[in-house]
Amino acid sequence: MTIQNRYDFVMLFDVENGNPNGDPDAGNAPRMDAETGYGYVTDVCLKRKIRNYVELVKEGEAGFNILVKPDRSLNAKFTEAYEAEGLKTGKKDKKADNEKKACEYMCRNYYDVRTFGAVMSTGDDPCGIVRGPVQLTFGRSVSPIAIEDVTITRQARTTDKRVETGNTEMGKKSIIPYALYRAEGYVSAALAQKTTKLSEDDLSVLWDAIINMFEIDHSAARGKMCMRKLYIFKHDSLLGNAPSHVLFDKILIQQRSEEPPRAFRDYEVMVEREMPEGVELIEKL
Numbered sequence: 599m600t601i602q603n604r605y606d607f608v609m610l611f612d613v614e615n616g617n618p619n620g621d622p623d624a625g626n627a628p629r630m631d632a633e634t635g636y637g638y639v640t641d642v643c644l645k646r647k648i649r650n651y652v653e654l655v656k657e658g659e660a661g662f663n664i665l666v667k668p669d670r671s672l673n674a675k676f677t678e679a680y681e682a683e684g685l686k687t688g689k690k691d692k693k694a695d696n697e698k699k700a701c702e703y704m705c706r707n708y709y710d711v712r713t714f715g716a717v718m719s720t721g722d723d724p725c726g727i728v729r730g731p732v733q734l735t736f737g738r739s740v741s742p743i744a745i746e747d748v749t750i751t752r753q754a755r756t757t758d759k760r761v762e763t764g765n766t767e768m769g770k771k772s773i774i775p776y777a778l779y780r781a782e783g784y785v786s787a788a789l790a791q792k793t794t795k796l797s798e799d800d801l802s803v804l805w806d807a808i809i810n811m812f813e814i815d816h817s818a819a820r821g822k823m824c825m826r827k828l829y830i831f832k833h834d835s836l837l838g839n840a841p842s843h844v845l846f847d848k849i850l851i852q853q854r855s856e857e858p859p860r861a862f863r864d865y866e867v868m869v870e871r872e873m874p875e876g877v878e879l880i881e882k883l
Contacts, residue, residue, distance in 0.1 A: 600795045601731075604838040605785035608829040608849045609644075609808060611737065612778045612862055616821015617771070618737075619643040627772040628745055635742035637777050641734040644781060647811040649710050652803060654814055656709070662803075665708040665716055673721030679703040680723045689722045701726040705794045712794040713804060731790040732804065737781035740851050741859055743774050773821060776860045782846055787836045805830070805882055826862055828882040829869070839876030848873075 619639040620626035629638050649664050656662035665675060679700040680687045686696070704711045704718060704725050711718075715730025750769050755761045790796035805828070812823040831845045848870040853859055873879055 599798055601785070601787045601790050601798055601801055602836060604787050604833040604836065605801075606831040606833075606838075606842045606845050607783045607785070607808075608827070608846060609737070609781045609783070609825065610778065610827035610851070610867065611781070611812065611823065611825045612776065613774055613820070614776050614822040614861075615773050616823060617773055617819050618777070618779070618823060620772075620819075625772070627747075628743065628774050630743060630745065637739035637743035637774065637779070639737035639779055639781070641736055641781075644734050644737065644811075645710070645714055647815050648713075648804070648807040651807040651811045651814055652709050655806075656803070661707060661712075662709045663707050664710050665704070666710055672718070673723070676700065676704075676718055676721050676725045677723045679707075679725055687723050697724055697726050700724075701728060704728070709800065709803070712796050712800060715794070728793055729789060731786045731788075731794060731796050732783065733786075734783045735781055737779040739777045739779050740865065741777070741853055743777045744858070745772055745774060747772050771819065775858075776864075778826070778851070778859065778862060778865055780849075780851065782842075784842060791836070809882060824862075825883060827867060830880040830882060831873070832878045832880055834876040834878070840874035844874065845877065848879075 617626070617628045618637075619629050621629045629640070630636070631638060649666060652662060653664045653667065665672070677687055680696070683699050683703050685699060700723065701718065704716070705728065710716070711728055711730070713730055713732045715728040717727050718725035719727055748771050750771055752767045752769065755767060760767065785801065808828055809825055812825055815823070829849055833839045850868040852866045852868065854864055854866055857864070859865060869879070871879065
C-alpha cells in the first residue's frame with residue numbers, strides 16, 4: 599500500500615578516527631566548509647550506503663533491484679525496461695506512452711528509483727525523470743572538525759627496484775579524531791502517490807537501512823562510524839501538519855564542555871516532546 603502520511607526525520611551519526619566522506623578535489627581529505635571549519639557529508643554518500651544495505655539484505659527479492667551501482671550501464675537497464683514491457687526499442691517511432699510504461703517498470707523493480715527518484719532520460723530508450731519522495735540533506739558536523747594527516751608505512755614494495763633498495767614505502771591518510779554529524783530528510787506521501795508508489799514496506803526498509811547502514815560499511819579508511827539517533831516526525835495527513843523546520847528545531851544538540859569532543863557522550867541531545875497537533879515523534883534509536 600502506498601504511504602498515506604508525510605514524514606520528516608533527523609539522523610545523528612558520528613565518526614571516530616576515520617574519514618566519513620572524502621573529497622576527491624582535496625586529496626580525498628574529509629569534506630569541510632572552508633569558511634567555518636564545520637565538516638559535511640554529502641547526500642550522495644548517505645544514499646550510497648542505504649543502497650548498499652538494501653542490496654545486501656534484499657538481494658534476489660522482486661522489486662528491490664538497485665539502479666545506481668557499477669554493474670551494467672544505465673542505458674542498458676533502460677532498454678531492458680522496454681523489452682520487459684514488450685515495447686519497441688531504439689530511437690525510431692518512440693511514443694510518449696511507451697516512456698511512461700517503461701518509467702513505471704523502473705519504479706516497480708528498482709528500490710532506489712522508487713525511493714530517491716532518478717534521471718533516466720538518456721540513451722535510445724529513455725524512461726523519463728522521476729522525482730523521488732525521499733530526499734536527504736547534507737550531513738553537517740555539530741562542532742568544527744579537526745583534520746589530521748597521519749603518515750603510514752608499508753613493508754611490501756610496489757616494484758622490484760624498490761625491493762632491491764630496501765626503502766619502506768610511505769603514504770598518508772586523513773582522519774577526523776571525532777565528529778558528530780546531523781542530517782535531515784523528508785518523505786513526501788503526495789509525491790509517492792503521484793509518481794513512484796513508495797509503500798509502507800518500502801519505508802520500513804528505509805528506516806532499517808538508515809539504522810544499520812554503517813554496520814555493513816566498516817573500513818579502515820572510515821574508522822568507527824555509528825548511527826546514534828534517528829528521530830522521525832510522522833504527520834497524520836498526506837501534506838503534513840507542520841513545517842519541517844519547526845519540527846527539526848525540536849532536536850537540539852549541545853556540547854557539554856569547551857574541550858574538543860572525542861565521544862558521543864561529550865554532547866547532550868535535547869528533545870522538545872511537545873508536538874504540533876497531528877504530528878507524532880517516533881524515536882527509532
